[in-house]
Amino acid sequence: MSTYTLRHFPIQARPETCRALLSYDGGDYTSEHPVWPMEKSKQPFGKVPVLIETDASGNVFQLSDSMAIEHYLATKKGLMVDSSPQDRARQDELRSQILDIFLFAPQYRFATEEARKTIKEQYVTQAKFFIDFHESHLKNNGSNGYYFGSKITYVDIALVATMRALRRFGDESMPGMTGYLSPERTPLINKVLDVVGNDPKLAKFFSEPRVKPAVL
Ligand SMILES: N[C@@H](CCC(=O)N[C@@H](CS)C(=O)NCC(=O)O)C(=O)O
Structure with a gap:
């Protein structure tokens, strides 16, 4: 059996979906918080999050980039949509839009006061596109609290964790x-x-102590 370490900043931000997938259905992992920028050069791409998986024989698999990590974990946990190539592509599209909406937060946070007005306007515009697209997709799926079919998949978890x-x-x-x-x-x-947030398989994620708010 493998053990997992997720290296990430101690903030509740980009790696939340990785954390939700790692703890999904009682999964275990360790969080590691690098000292920045001293440990930047030690990361494969100079960025976090980084997943480190060690298997029973001691082989280490290191993976950088939140989306690659999410896809890997969701595949291992049987959470990727596999009903058709179109559904699979739609899943990735919806997930990327969730990330795009989230990324306005750090963009705004670290912008100058002058730039913030424009970023907020762009956010409001994109939030409208996001809402229209996601609400319409969810309606077409039967308004049942899931993005695909009637069971939990990766994009449901990404939404809950990102929100x-x-x-x-x-x-x-x-x-x-x-x-x-x-x-x-x-x-x-x-x-x-509501539906996915109350799934018992996500209880561990919600019970984990919240990492500190922004400290960057
Ligand atoms: N595409 C990458 C982007 C990673 C990224 O920008 N990570 C930020 C933290 S959320 C980081 O490492 N910043 C520190 C730096 O760039 O020095 C991913 O999704 O993992």
Whole structure:
């Protein structure tokens, strides 16, 4: 059996979906927080998150990039959509849009006051596209609280984990950020948060102590 370490900053941000997948269904892993920038040169691409998997024979598999890590973990846990190549592509598209929305938070946080106005306008525009697209997709899937079929898959977990990060890191970075994704505006997205957020296989993720809010 493999053991897993996730190297990431101690903030509730980009690696949340990796953490949710690692702890899904009672999975175990260790968090490691590198000292930055001293340990930058030790990372495969000078960035985090990095997943380190050690198998029973001691072989180490190291993987960098949050999306690559997510795909790897979701594949191992049988959470990738495999109903058709189109569904699989749609899954990746929806997941990327969730990340794009999230990335407005760090972009705004580390921008100058002058640049923030434009970033917020861009966020509001993209949030509208995001809502329309996701609500329509969820409606076409039967408004049942899942993105594909009637069981939990990778993109459901990505949404739940990212929304959790947005309520913390996001709202702290760009005040009112999740206000644009309110239940009134996003009833079907919120249904996923309710249905999937209460899945017992995600209980461990929700019970994990929240990592510190932004410390960067
Ligand atoms: N595409 C990469 C981007 C990784 C990334 O930008 N990580 C940030 C933290 S969220 C980082 O390592 N920043 C420190 C630096 O660039 O020195 C991924 O999704 O993992």
